[in-house]
Amino acid sequence: MSDVLLALLVTVPLVAAIFPLLFGLRYENAGWPIALAGSLVVTGLAGTLAWEIFTASTETGQRLVHEMAGYPAPYGIELVGDGLSALIALLISVVSVAVLIYSRSTGPGSNAFYSGFLLLMGGLLGMTLTGDLFNLFVFLEIVGLITYALVASDDSGMAAYGALKYLFLGTVGASLYLIGVGYLLVRTGSLNMLDLQARLADIGYTEPLVQAAFGFILIGLMLKIAVFPLHTWQPDAYTYAPDTVSAYISALVSTTAAYALIRISFDVFTVDFFAANQLITDAVVLVASISIVVGSLLAAMQTEIKRVFAYSSVAQFGMIVVAIGLNSRTALLGAVIHLVGHGLMKATLFMGAGILSSAYGATTISDYAGLAKRSPITSGGIAVTGLALVGIPPSIGILGKWYIALGAVESGSWSVAIIIFISTLLTLTYVARIIETLYFNPPEATHEETAASESVEHVAVGDEAVADGGLETRVATERIVVVAVLAVSTVALFASVDLFTELLDPVFGRFFQ
Known part of the structure; x- marks a missing residue:
């Protein structure tokens, strides 16, 4: 049953x-x-x-x-x-x-x-x-096609541009994945993941066709995950999509692709493949490490809030991919925890940004000046979640980074641990800039004209937006509640490491047997 x-x-x-x-x-x-x-x-x-x-x-x-x-x-x-x-x-x-x-x-x-x-x-x-690997491709295509349509649902020219760019690159990623699956089918005659695991063990992991299959699957999924330099579709898709769509796809679409890469890497190719192909392992760690640093730098350079969060995802997913290359049980635990935490954090950040955008027209960091006084709950949710993204305890953000870095140290990859630390400092720079602007910078004149000293949350009693100076001054209560609840969850999950371990130990026992 x-x-x-x-x-x-x-x-x-x-x-x-x-x-x-x-x-x-x-x-x-x-x-x-x-x-x-x-x-x-x-x-x-x-x-x-x-x-x-x-x-x-x-x-x-x-x-x-x-x-x-x-x-x-x-x-x-x-x-x-x-x-x-x-x-x-x-x-x-x-x-x-x-x-x-x-x-x-x-x-x-x-x-x-x-x-x-x-x-x-x-x-x-x-x-x-x-x-099943081919069934995974079918669902990958369903996800891709629907995501392209949802990104374009804003009916603006830039949303159509973002969706079209995502369509072209997403199709390339899916095609590369399918080529890799085809190579496996030709060599093994199977598409079932566990059956492939057994057949690849008999064939050996150093055959060129097997190596090529992994390479195509890896690059195809890395494009879907948006790992540098295959990330170029992501900032435009996240920025120009409607706020609801940005929150949903940023939390789940790349997350599920990263999960698929973890599943294929350890359930199909296994740790023995990485042990037998050190060059491939080193390449994965190198590319992912570059993605961590470059994604953090690009995020710190942005002024538009959605782009800050989009480039941040490039860095965060780089940490998850680097954990795969480390071939470490401890690092993989951190990757899964970070996968879950990142999904919750990005949903919260994009929904919080959507509230401030609809209420005040605030789309850049400078637009956030003084908004904490007028929108204290939403601003608090963004601040708490931003600090969790940095990895400030107690939060789920520190758990994922800690175990990935610990796994890197256990594997002798001190450089990865140092890169994670540098990325954390860079994340702190742009999160601190957002928090400083919200809480310590004086409000701009447009905000004073729009809402005076009145708080959006204080009038959040209805669903109808009241126009004032061309901007909305009323936000539906449930939008604020959702941001607050998700922000609290990123802190509450700090105490959940034992639950993660209980659920994942049997799986990792099979991966690292």
């Missing part, structure tokens, strides 16, 4: 995506309640899956498998649930609910948007739960 949860987690959002369009033929605003109901169901299923895996005995391997249509592997497609996939599925569902609550008053509000939102959620969950 438990394994049916895996199928339901994927099919519920995909099937639910039909209903916003169907009911939209009669009801203009049917999309949001349908999307929220579907997301709440998925959250319940993801929580149940995580609980069943968490409470399962070690004898069962804490691993659930569902054979699609009853066809066994390696010929059929498997959905697989373990501690790692359950954790990412729970992240996807929780962030989806949070973003939907945020979107109720800010939009985009069309039924087509909410249909696309559910399709994207289903694609992300499919990527997380599949045990």
Whole structure:
């Protein structure tokens, strides 16, 4: 019975995506309640899956498998649930609910948007739960196509530009991934992840075709993750997309691609592949290390707030990829924790930026001058989450960085630990600049004309925006509450390392056996 949860987690959002369009033929605003109901169901299923895996005995391997249509592997497609996939599925569902609550008053509000939102959620969950490399490609394409459409849903020329750029580069990434999968199929005759693991062990890890397969898969997914220098689509996509879309895709799309790279690296190629191919391992660590430094530098150089957070993601995902190259159990634990923490932090930061943008037209750091007095809850959420992004304890941000750096030291890669420290200092520079502007810089005249000494949160009692000087001075209460709750969660999860360890130990025991 438990394994049916895996199928339901994927099919519920995909099937639910039909209903916003169907009911939209009669009801203009049917999309949001349908999307929220579907997301709440998925959250319940993801929580149940995580609980069943968490409470399962070690004898069962804490691993659930569902054979699609009853066809066994390696010929059929498997959905697989373990501690790692359950954790990412729970992240996807929780962030989806949070973003939907945020979107109720800010939009985009069309039924087509909410249909696309559910399709994207289903694609992300499919990527997380599949045990088949080609099925992963199918869900990767679903995620890509829907994301391109959602980025362009702002109906502006720049949003279309960002979506088109993402389309071109995303298609290249998916194609490279598919070429790598094709090489594996030609050499092994299989697409099932665990079956491939066994066959590659028999073949050997130094065959040129096997090395080429990993190289194509690696580059394709690194482009999807937005690791430097393959990141150029990300700043424009995040900046020009609607605020709701920016929050959602920044939290989950690259996160799920990074999860897929972790899964393939250790469930298909295994640690033995990295041990047998030191040059490839060193290349992964080098490129990821460069991404950490360059992403942090580019973020520190930006003035537009969305671009700051976008380039920040280039650095943060560089840390996750470097943990893969370190081939260390400790570093991988840090990578997964950072993956979850980064998803929560970026959702919070982009939603907080969206509130200040809609209320005050604040889109650059200088526009934030003095806004903490008028929007104290939102500003506090941005400040707390920004400090978590730096890695200031107590926060989930310090946990991920600490374990990655510790894994680097244990592996003898002191340079990686130093790079993480330098990146942390650079992150502190732009986060401190944002906080200083919010709390210590005098407000600009436009802000005084717009809201005087009145706080946005103090009038957040309705959903209708009141125009004043061309800007909104009223924000729906639920938008502020979502930012506050997510900001608090980044601190509360500081105490969750034991839960992460309990869920991930059986998975890592299989990876590093």
